[in-house]
Structures are given as structure tokens and as C-alpha cells.
Amino acid sequence: MLSVKNNHPTEFQDELIAQFDEIVKRYPEGRQKSALLPILHAVQAAFGWLSVDAMDKVAAYLEIEPIEVYEVATFYTMFFLQPQGKYVLEVCRTGPCCLVGAERIMKHIEHRLGVKENEVTPDGLFSWRGIECIAACGMGPVLQIGPTYTYYENLTEESVDQLIEELKSK
Secondary structure, three states: OOOOOOOOOOOOOHHHHHHHHHHHOOOOOOOHHHHHHHHHHHHHHHHOOOOHHHHHHHHHHHOOOHHHHHHHHHHOOOOOOOOOOOEEEEEEOOHHHHHOOHHHHHHHHHHHHOOOOOOEOOOOOEEEEEEOOOOOHHHOOOEEEEOOOEEEOOOOHHHHHHHHHHHHHO
């Protein structure tokens, strides 16, 4: 469900609006709604997440109803509706990965980072969440790290610890 508890006023800079204009030019006249996905990606790249205010401004820019933006943003898991860490550890939580330890890995990440799912570490570096299948069933447990979506397979607690330390040192 869309939550307004983390809503923050958002101002789109001229450079971002110019990017929107370039995106909309890719689509036929009167079909500006087709630009919604790439525009949401641009907004998330600029702000790290999609606040309600940002989504409302996208709707106004595209001349569509805000609910049309909310529907898209809440459907696709690559869009964040609350602030996230610099690195988002996303662990596959579907059956095949759970059979080989994904739930154990998620508990380990929670303990290691000291935050629950969808929370952000105090240093702002990490957040984590369980996600649906990422198509690596034979190499589970698997996680990906957004926003670059780098994949890590056959995870163990030790390999997760090593990964977290590598990310901290960047």
C-alpha cells in the first residue's frame, strides 16, 4: 500500500525536466504516458526513491492522473517508495532459494546490518529486502545489489560478510 509517512517535498531541477523532455520525444504525440517508466527511473536515480510528491509531479508533467503513476510505481519492485541505503541487498525469497538457505541468509543480513527488512543502516549505506524470483534458481541462494543489479550466487554467511565488507570499503 502506498504510504505517505515518508513523503518529502521534491523539486525537479531544470536538468531533470530537460531529461523528461528528451524521453517524451521518443514517443508519438499524445502518447506521453508511454514515457512513465523511464521518467520514474530518472526520478529515482536523482533522488534515490519515489516520494508521493515526486510521483504527483511526474503525473502533472505527463498530464495523467496521479493514480496512474502510483499503480506503476507500486507494481514494479525496482521502484522504492521509501528511502533506501546506498546499497540495496535484495535476496531471492522464492521456493528454490529458500530450500537452499535464503531465509537463513536474510536472517544473517538482518543480524549483520542491525536493521530489519526495508530499513536503512544508520550510516545510510545499506538496506535489504526479500524479492521474488531473479531467475537463478540453480545457483541459490542468490542476491542482487541495486541500483546496479550485480548478482551474487551460492551465498553463505561468510560470502555475505565478505560482500558487505567490500561494499563498506568502496
